[in-house]
Amino acid sequence: MDRISTAGTILGFVVIILGTILKGSTVEALWNPAAFVIVFFGTLAALLVQNQGTVIKRALSMAKMVYQTPKHRPHDLISRVVGWSEITRRQGLLGLEPQIEVEKDPFISKGLQLLVDGGEPDAIRSVLEVDMSTREAIDLAGAKVYENAGIYSPTLGIIGAVMGLMAVMQNLSDPSKLGHGIAAAFVATIYGVALANMFMLPMAARLKALVGKQSLMREILIEGLVSIAQGDNPRQIQTRLQGYIE
Known part of the structure; x- marks a missing residue:
């Protein structure tokens, strides 16, 4: 966590x-149930209108990344790529087959399989870059859901406040209810602004940063696998990949 x-x-x-x-x-x-319904469910309704179900589903699955941040260790990845390069120099590309079987990351497994199958460097790069771009676009769309929620919720808060004030205006004949009614009306504004600026927008920014880090890791991997396919020696590969993080 x-x-x-x-x-x-x-x-x-x-x-x-x-x-x-x-x-x-x-x-x-x-606490005001009416304000809660207007702001939270109103924001949800706007998001459902704007986004497809798959995007909403992806956004919900990404929420845990904010509190259980994936570990991005580029130095460790570079060390692994260099290790694979050393294996290929000793055993050939087929020596990487055991690495495919134990690899948990589907993107890495796919890259290693392309390498073992004898794919040309340009072909390996092309296939993996398409995969990377597609995944990045999907993840950014998920992160944007929270950004949009941060845009809609303050407006829904204002709507809730106006609706509350309308109710207050209908009870002007009873001064004892005015103070409480006005205070309750502005609770909706608090909900909307707080939801946007303390939670939704920060979550969106955090998720976008994590997506960027993940893309960087994949760029390092692609460059490393292409370098192995080209027959570059391990030291050259290490020097080239370190340029991504220094």
Whole structure:
């Protein structure tokens, strides 16, 4: 679990609750079922209209990446690629077959299989780059769902506030209800703005950064496999790949 992201989420809730208390209000004042329905379900409705089901599904599956960040270790990947190069120099390309069987990453397995099958360097690069671009586009679309949620939720918050004020205006004859009604109306604005700026937009930015790191790892892998296919020696490959991270 990513402790920084978890701490940030908890801190966000604490800031809202503590700020409410310090302003002289109560925690109970933050709860308003009508505002919750308008902001959260309204935002969800907008996202469902904008995106296909597959995009929404991908976005939901990516949410855990914020709190369980995938480990991107380019130095380790470079070491592995150099190791594969050394194997091919001693045993030939067929010496990499055992590596395919134990590899858990489908992208790496695919690249190694292309290499073992004797694919030309340009062909290996072309196939893997298409795969990388497709996966990157899918992941960025998933991350954009959270970005769009951060755009819609403040507007839904305003709508909720206006609807609350409309209800207040209908009860002007009863002054005892005005204060509570106005306070409840603005809860929707708090929901919308807080959801956008403390959660949705930061999540979108974090996911985009993770997608970028994943693409960099795949670029390193592609360059390494192509270099092996070209017959470059391990030291040359290591020097070339280190240029991606230095």
